[in-house]
Amino acid sequence: MEVSRRSFLAAPAVLAAPAASQKVEFRTLGRTGIKVSSVGFGCMVTSDPSVIERAVDMGINLFDTARVYTSGNNERMVGNVLKPHRQKVFISSKTKAPDKATAMKDLETTLRELQTDHIDIWYLHAKDTPEQITAEALEAQAIAKKEGKIRFAGLSLHNGHAEVIPAAIKLGSIDVILTTYNFAMAATMEPLVKSIADAGIGVVAMKVMAGSMKLDRSYDFDRAKAAMQRPGAALAALKWSLRVPYVHTAIPSIKDTDQLEENLRAMREPYRPDDSKVLAAHLEKISPLYCRMCGTCKGVCPQGLPVSDMLRYLTYSEGYGEYALGRENFQLMPAEAQAVRCGDCSGCAIQCPNGVQVKNRLMRAQELFA
Ligand code: SF4
Ligand code: SF4
Incomplete structure (x- = not known):
């Protein structure tokens, strides 16, 4: 059964958790008041719908997609899987559009593909400078909220944290910020992420695995092959991102049920000193490879490369x-x-x-x- 706009507005902030969710931890997403599983589901690279189905059964209740993922096919797949479960899950999606007309058109497409009459969080996608947060895009969010097509206004970013996060907080209209956050970025991100939560805004962490680099052998730049793998540090990395109360949820990309099970462990197991050792060793290995998105090199390449x-x-x-x-x-x-x-x-x-x-x-x- 679909949730009407009117019924969701009248609904209590906490959705009924399924029976299988006893081992799932829930946190309040800032001033939105909604209770989300501390590990959500990043759907960007998921191609097997049964993994999403399984996550719902296990009690995960936050699913993230975007208009641009796999040219729109990701929203379609997510919508098909979540339609029967719409009442017990929160869905977030995103638009990259800088202008009102395109953003509103994106939203209509998103709602159609997700087979719902509202989404819970609608992010302005990949806003890596304050200038990219346009007045028209913010207006589109305000209209969508008023019309009941979205519940909460969000903003996502990969880079430019030191400038974008304070600017987004200052706007006053952003309910949730989705930001890169992982153990490799601790020094710069810790105070920024805390400032989001202190402002009452929901904090959703992404890229928490710091790139999931293949590190089971020494890395050879010339022979590097594309290969998905979960480094031994994956569990420690996810636990690291959840060790502080001001991260309300993390949305690692999930491809299969093994990863899903491992992520559930991160909700149950505390972050321990041994995890720090694992991550320190891992960080040393990935340093030549992994960009921490610190922003130092922005605009430095004379050829203009991003x-x-x-x-x-x-x-x-x-x-x-x-x-x-x-x-x-x-x-x-x-x-x-x-x-x-x-x-x-x-x-x-x-x-x-x-x-x-x-x-x-x-x-x-x-x-x-x-
Ligand atoms: S300076 Fe290094 S870590 Fe920082 S954004 Fe540039 S490449 Fe990434
Ligand atoms: S073009 Fe490449 S090698 Fe040359 S300065 Fe820019 S990033 Fe460095």
């Missing part, structure tokens, strides 16, 4: 095993950026303070996607 974004696209391929997703994002870059070859540079203008071998990594991205 370095951090390109490193993220490479992570989609080499970390998540999603080559098509990496290439799709690469091909959305301006043609001039796609045409640049780092191999033509005699050196590299970017010396990453976190140890990322920028030139090597971008050459790899260009080799894979260009």
